[in-house]
Amino acid sequence: MGTYVLIHGGFHDGSAWNTVVARLEKRGHTALAPTLTGRGKNVDPTVGLDQCSQSVVEHILTRDLTAVVLVGHSVGATVICKVAEAIPERIRRLVFYAGVVPRDGESIYDGYPPALRLIADQQFADSSDGTITVPFEIWRDSFMSDAAPDLASWAYQYLWPEPCRTFQDRVDLRKFHALQTPRTFLLGADDCTMPGGWHPQMTGRVGQFRLVQMPGGHELMFSNPHGLADNLIDAAED
Template sequence: MVDFVLVPGAWLGAWAWDEVAEVLRAEGHEVYAVTLSGLAERHGSDSAQVGQQQHVDDIVSVVEGNDLRDVVLAGHSYSGIPVGQAAARIGDRLRRVVYVDSNIPTDGKSFIDGWSAEGRAWVEGQLAESGGFWPPLAADDYVDQDLSDEAIAAIVSRSTPHPGRAISEPAHLVRPIGELPTTYIKCLMDGAEPSRDVAAQLKSPNWELVEQPTGHWPMFSQPAALAKIFTGLA
């Protein structure tokens, strides 16, 4: 049995992993789902000032504070960036990093640095208009992602604005992510091929690619299948 530390993507809290965690715990694993600072039950009026490095610290604190060993550390979407940094910091406590259809960290670059000029201008405009927050998606943005109406309604109703600093601060890697044992899960309904930076890392013998035939939020669309992938790494 291993310790799973599960980190949700933008706008979401630990609750996003409830169904996956239930399956893993039923199989005897320990599961620690993380709510990052400034989100969900940790959201407040000053949350816009929460930076990406605080999110890295949040993850490291869960691992070290609970004295976890043999850790499978998984990050979805945005959280792949702080997860990749935290994975290097926890040293020999790490069993494997799992990126769930996520961004991955590049030293010195932020979440939005990899976006097109048009996309970056769009998100920076949103931050300016919302007082430093990145507003959650609307229901229409979740269409054609293998999600039920009930799942979409739950996501939309429970999402909270994401701290703007967290997506604009650069990553700081203490070790190249290509050196870490890693599984990248590509959700095929969100694009058939990994991004260019992920494809480059997949050339490392330490990395493997797993494909899942669902949308970008597999913890809601196919939680049992995602849990099965996780347990295959345990």
């Protein structure tokens, strides 16, 4: 059976994966979902992506995990790229679930289409503490477009402010692109958070990959966690 390390996206913490973890464990796998350093209830706007990535490296090394299926959701996909650079010998496969990955030398923000950049520009300008939040209307209508309004409202209470640095830090991915680590891109077919679509706009940034698609949107850990877990197992197959 497999060992899964699940990395949350922006505005989340590790608890977003709780039901997915339980499903993976029920199917006989080991699953861990750490909260990135400086994120969640301990949000720290000075903590950048390099420190987030290092916290995952330490999580894997201190538990002596090997043959890891490393899953990154949304901007967590950028984190798993850097983790794979640091400890490629411990990673069996990378799975990018709705993964947001910048081009080499750019920030996540740099790679956004114009519509998303306009939203981000306003949020950065309005921020007084170096963090931003997801407006509920965007969460309901875009992030959880496949969910009933009451489920979107319930899930919204589990979000946290996210440091602006997550989106502004430039990322060197030269080592990542030289890796031979197998990778899969998992997409919700109804995910409308990326104007212009995910494939090939975002999928094309991770090198050679296998594409797995399932019904649903950007936050399947809330709207269909069992289905997400089952598709992660499929995505991890060699």
